């Protein structure tokens with residue numbers, strides 16, 4: 495949940511563009527944090543902008559913002575809202591991989607085969623078995 499003071503602080507954005515210039519995800523996707531903050535200032539509402547899903551949560555923008563705006567936290571807030579509505583289509587591969595393997599980026603087939611050949615467990619061992627059960631239960635309830 496965003497605190498009121500964080501929302502007020504966002505309104506001090508000077509549109510300097512440091513956030514976008516710091517954002518690796520913006521280079522290859524439609525994500526523009528400066529636009530998201532600007533839309534928020536103009537409308538007074540946190541926008542439900544699906545490009546927030548492209549954020550890799552590296553915190554570079556937030557660390558460098560001269561106004562100390564909690565940009566990444568705002569993006570988390572948007573993502574939470576989007577996920578509460580429904581799991582966005584663009585997030586389905588991530589969702590399915592998380593459910594199946596316990597990680598967001600699907601493993602490549604060749605790596606799975608190599609692991610099998612070497613007698614290694616599949617990627618789901620990244621989480622403890624009991625945690626994987628909990629994660630799958632959360633997904634089951636989301637449906």
Ligand code: SF4
Pocket residue numbers: 506507508509510511512513514527528531558559560561562563565
């Ligand atoms: S770095 Fe901060 S002040 Fe500059 S545009 Fe981005 S949010 Fe606004």
Ligand code: SF4
Pocket residue numbers: 513516517518519520527548549550551552553554555556565566569
């Ligand atoms: S936290 Fe997200 S929006 Fe900010 S720089 Fe990193 S990827 Fe870009």
